[in-house]
Amino acid sequence: MAKEIRLDKYLGEMGQGTRSQIKEMARKGRIYVDGQPEKKPERKIDPAHNQVELDGRIIAYAEYEYYILNKPQGVVSATEDSRYETVVGLILDRKRDDLFPVGRLDIDTEGLLLITNDGDLAHQLLSPKKHVDKVYFARVEGELPSDAKERMKEGLELSDGTITLPADLEILNQGQNGALSEIRLTIREGKFHQVKRMFEVLGCSVVYLKRLSMGSLTLDETLKPGQYRPLTEEEILRLKSHGKERKAEDVG
Incomplete structure (x- = not known):
């Protein structure tokens, strides 16, 4: 059975106004349902089958975007x-x-x-328990220590005592003589300023950061x-x- 919702809720969720504003629109005959003027904003409609118009514009409904x-x-x-x-x-x-x-x-x-x-999907992607991979590209200033990969893999202790989950570091270009290093880092959590803080522990600073992927979604x-x-x-x-x-x- 299709899910029916109130007309004012339909229009409100599509950003067409507040409930009181939509009530006034209906009173003035600005809202049509299936080609007929609708004066009752509390009317239940089926978004999959009823066509809603406001001021002659069709207002399409999307439950999720x-x-x-x-x-x-x-x-x-x-x-x-x-x-x-x-x-x-x-x-x-x-x-x-x-x-x-x-x-x-x-x-x-x-x-x-x-x-x-979609709040449920957001929770699945962000929950620390889910360990969803997040891949970043970064340019880093300062000399990366020789054991940088191993330390990332073991998990780092940040300046506030937080221990990070194991991360995978790939050095794409090791900077020489003061040049920037380029890296790809995969983490499985999302603490505040995490990538920058991880490299600070290694004695480096991130000067450019770009997220490449999150779970199965790639830029x-x-x-x-x-x-x-x-x-x-x-x-x-x-x-x-x-x-x-x-x-x-x-x-x-």
């Missing part, structure tokens, strides 16, 4: 901010007004960010910083099945 964003520097991973532009604000053609970023990237960090309103390299696209059905299914697999592992 999923976007992959190549986050640029200078934008904050938040739904709203009084000082900076937000990652959610970059999704210009979103239908829903309850989208949020799954996890956070620092304001000066670039790369993959999932934007959605679309055709997306320039600030650009985004909806996830494909295949990408959504892979993310959800990854969460289920982790859940089964936890039970086992």
